[in-house]
Amino acid sequence: xxxxxxxxxxLLEYIEIVNKIxxxxxxxxxxxxxxLAIEKPGKENKSVNIEEATEVYEESFxxxxxxxLHDFVMDKGEVNNWDEYLAIQRNFDYLASIDHGLxxxxxxxxxxxxDNLGLTINETIEGWVSENxxxxxxxxxxxxxxxxxxxxxxxxxxxxxxxxxxRRIRECFVCAKVFWAKRLETWTCSKQCGNIWRQHKWxxxxxxxxxxxxxxxxxxxxxxxxxxxxxxxxLQTRQNLVDEFQLxxxxxSKKHEN
Numbered sequence: 001x002x003x004x005x006x007x008x009x010x011l012l013e014y015i016e017i018v019n020k021i022x023x024x025x026x027x028x029x030x031x032x033x034x035x036l037a038i039e040k041p042g043k044e045n046k047s048v049n050i051e052e053a054t055e056v057y058e059e060s061f062x063x064x065x066x067x068x069l070h071d072f073v074m075d076k077g078e079v080n081n082w083d084e085y086l087a088i089q090r091n092f093d094y095l096a097s098i099d100h101g102l103x104x105x106x107x108x109x110x111x112x113x114x115d116n117l118g119l120t121i122n123e124t125i126e127g128w129v130s131e132n133x134x135x136x137x138x139x140x141x142x143x144x145x146x147x148x149x150x151x152x153x154x155x156x157x158x159x160x161x162x163x164x165x166x167r168r169i170r171e172c173f174v175c176a177k178v179f180w181a182k183r184l185e186t187w188t189c190s191k192q193c194g195n196i197w198r199q200h201k202w203x204x205x206x207x208x209x210x211x212x213x214x215x216x217x218x219x220x221x222x223x224x225x226x227x228x229x230x231x232x233x234x235l236q237t238r239q240n241l242v243d244e245f246q247l248x249x250x251x252x253s254k255k256h257e258n
Contacts, residue, residue: 007162011180014155015169017095018102018178020066027096028061030089036060054079057088069095097153106171106178113187173197 036056037048062070073091075084139151168181174193181187188194 005165007158007164008180010158011164014098014102014158015178015180017069018099020069021095021099022064023176025064025099026061027092027099028057028089030086033057033060033089050079050082050085053085054088057092061092094153094155097155101155101159102169102178103171105166105169109167109169110171110173110187 033053033056034048037043037052038046040052040056058074062074065073073088073095075087075091079085079088141149141151143149167184169178170181170187171178172189172193173187174196175189177189179189186194188197
């Protein structure tokens, strides 16, 4: 096992892939693809050829992915034999292992923190993922020596060969993107989401003040609107605006209290 973080560049590549995959994307299986091909309108028999199955992959699944991921899963696009057809499914399985693995890990870590907001970060870290078990896709293959071997996806081989710090794989509190937290206190993926999250926390902590500011802002906008309606071509002084705003705010506050 490697204890340093030489795995980080590759892990960040995987995280980038995850964030390109649409949320709740439905990944295909061989059986499901054949089922969809058989149920296509106008199909008269229950046999499925390579061309029909490939069309299902394209129309029902690959077309919903960003262009670079679409090109990856469909590879050449033209499928001439069953080996090339099965390669499409393996490409989807590869994306599914990354998506399900990292999203499940990030969700588990983030939800554990949400459930323990009264504790410090260090107190909640220990044992975060120890109780969360994720299934791994395994395949039986025959090696060059003619022996049966168990194989899984590249992503899970990557996890097995490195000691990855799971607590830093998180789901952004704001946009739900998966990200690597450089600092343990970080729970958002970007400065923009960080600002939104801080505003949300401030609003929750200072609810009365926040509501008062919203009322004042509404009263101010109403005062501006009323002044525009009243002036009839005559310029209003700044003092007129201030006086009108104060009256509107008091009236709005009394109405809110009642």
